[in-house]
Amino acid sequence: xxxxxxxxxxxxxxxxxxxxxxxxxxSRQAIIEVLLEVDGHITAEEIxxxxxxxxxxxxKSTVYRTLSALHDSGVIAHVHFGHGSATYHFTAExxxxxxCETCEEVQEVPASKLGEFTSAIERAYGFRVDHRHFxxxxxxxxxxx
Amino acid sequence: xxxxxxxxxxxxxxxxxxxxxxxxxxSRQAIIEVLLEVDGHITAEEIxxxxxxxxxxxxKSTVYRTLSALHDSGVIAHVHFGHGSATYHFTAExxxxxxCETCEEVQEVPASKLGEFTSAIERAYGFRVDHRHFxxxxxxxxxxx
DNA sequence: TTGACTGCAAATTGTTTGCATCATG
DNA sequence: CATGATGCAAACAATTTGCAGTCAA
Numbered sequence: 417x418x419x420x421x422x423x424x425x426x427x428x429x430x431x432x433x434x435x436x437x438x439x440x441x442x443s444r445q446a447i448i449e450v451l452l453e454v455d456g457h458i459t460a461e462e463i464x465x466x467x468x469x470x471x472x473x474x475x476k477s478t479v480y481r482t483l484s485a486l487h488d489s490g491v492i493a494h495v496h497f498g499h500g501s502a503t504y505h506f507t508a509e510x511x512x513x514x515x516c517e518t519c520e521e522v523q524e525v526p527a528s529k530l531g532e533f534t535s536a537i538e539r540a541y542g543f544r545v546d547h548r549h550f551x552x553x554x555x556x557x558x559x560x561x
Numbered sequence: 562x563x564x565x566x567x568x569x570x571x572x573x574x575x576x577x578x579x580x581x582x583x584x585x586x587x588s589r590q591a592i593i594e595v596l597l598e599v600d601g602h603i604t605a606e607e608i609x610x611x612x613x614x615x616x617x618x619x620x621k622s623t624v625y626r627t628l629s630a631l632h633d634s635g636v637i638a639h640v641h642f643g644h645g646s647a648t649y650h651f652t653a654e655x656x657x658x659x660x661c662e663t664c665e666e667v668q669e670v671p672a673s674k675l676g677e678f679t680s681a682i683e684r685a686y687g688f689r690v691d692h693r694h695f696x697x698x699x700x701x702x703x704x705x706x
Numbered sequence: 707t708t709g710a711c712t713g714c715a716a717a718t719t720g721t722t723t724g725c726a727t728c729a730t731g
Numbered sequence: 732c733a734t735g736a737t738g739c740a741a742a743c744a745a746t747t748t749g750c751a752g753t754c755a756a
Contacts, residue, residue, distance in 0.1 A: 475738050514688045533678040542702025543659045557687025620713050
């Protein structure tokens with residue numbers, strides 16, 4: 417079983433940045449690897465912490481600038497929950513976030529499950545839902561008892 | 562026309578604060594009146610501006626503290642859109658916000674219209690949607706051409 | 707009189723930016 | 732060696748807080 421999966425994925429993303437006129441750097445690679453490790457869904461702050469465990473010199477602003485470059489290349493997107501920092505995730509995963517206001521945990525729902533809902537809204541209000549950029553607030557099963 | 566002391570909506574809200582151990586003050590009254598004028602849906606910054614037009618001494622922190630007191634008494638709530646400040650509105654108005662990421666305008670949808678959607682989510686994921694505290698991001702009819 | 711409310715300034719949090727320097731391509 | 736990337740500090744925007752004085756009940 418070849419263990420090239422992770423390396424390749426990071427490489428692919430660095431290539432993508434390269435194609436868009438960017439450069440491959442160690443910081444960027446480390447940031448991308450962290451994103452892959454956690455499968456997206458992480459704040460800039462958390463990325464910085466993890467990256468700095470191995471490369472203490474990497475600055476938070478580099479994290480933000482890299483996230484911005486990744487966004488511009490369409491690799492990642494971010495969601496906002498009620499308060500606090502944005503959470504970054506890969507655009508490839510097409511899902512919606514259910515954010516529990518009590519335990520602050522996030523549950524993912526495949527975007528396809530919301531198909532009837534989003535099309536109903538579009539029909540009624542002409543509003544095209546961007547299901548990659550909205551979090552639904554509420555209370556999860558465990559917390560709403 | 563007889564002079565009758567009319568109980569205003571602002572009075573009712575001040576009473577509500579009073580019942581919860583708070584005090585009626587001029588600043589609070591002015592802030593509540595602004596909220597009523599615009600029927601909710603306003604940022605703290607905008608409230609401060611409007612209040613300060615008539616009472617320049619009222620500080621922004623008083624606005625925030627009053628909004629917090631109103632929230633604690635259940636009179637108002639706030640929503641977050643993708644970026645920027647929170648928007649405050651009365652809890653009585655039971656609706657959902659459709660936020661256009663392009664023109665940044667907000668369209669309101671009566672919560673009842675989302676009934677099937679929210680109950681479907683609750684059935685499938687045990688997640689109880691707080692439809693007073695989520696904004697749906699996307700693109701409105703005019704902007705999605 | 708008591709303690710809630712206020713103004714003011716300063717702290718916080720999350721994110722962005724200016725600038726000099728570094729290093730990839 | 733040109734230009735994009737980086738570290739650092741400082742600017743930012745939105746909101747919160749500490750403190751001492753004020754005022755409603």
